[in-house]
Amino acid sequence: MSFAKREKALTAAARELEEAKKVREEKVAETLKAERETLKGQARKEVETALQLEIEDLQAQNSEKEKRLQEAMKAELELRKKARELEEQKRNAEVEISRRIDGEREKIRRETLEAFSEEHRLRDLEKDKKIGDMLKTIEELKRRGDL
Helix, strand or coil, rough: CCCCHHHHHHHHHHHHHHHHHHHHHHHHHHHHHHHHHHHHHHHHHHHHHHHHHHHHHHHHHHHHHHHHHHHHHHHHHHHHHHHHHHHHHHHHHHHHHHHHHHHHHHHHHHHHHHHHHHHHHHHHHHHHHHHHHHHHHHHHHHHHHHH
């Protein structure tokens, strides 16, 4: 084989090797690209799943906070209602006590007035009796003096 043929053959073999290498590199590049896309897809799914779980957790927390807030507001309204009822009961009790005190004052005033009137009436009766007794004594003395 001559040197030129050998060189041609070597050059052709080098080209074939170069092309085979290029084809192999392209196949490796395609395989790597496909692997990257697969890994990207898996990573995306993992991130989406993680984000979905986080969103669901945050929504659950928000729902729970909203529920607690509603319960707290309901409890506050109930406490305010009870406070108003207690205040109203206090006012009613004060009015009732004032009425009782006024009633007792009126009763004491009437009893005092009745007692005073009764005492005055008894004094008048005693005075009338004394006057009557004196008149009888005067009459008796007049009769004795006439005899």
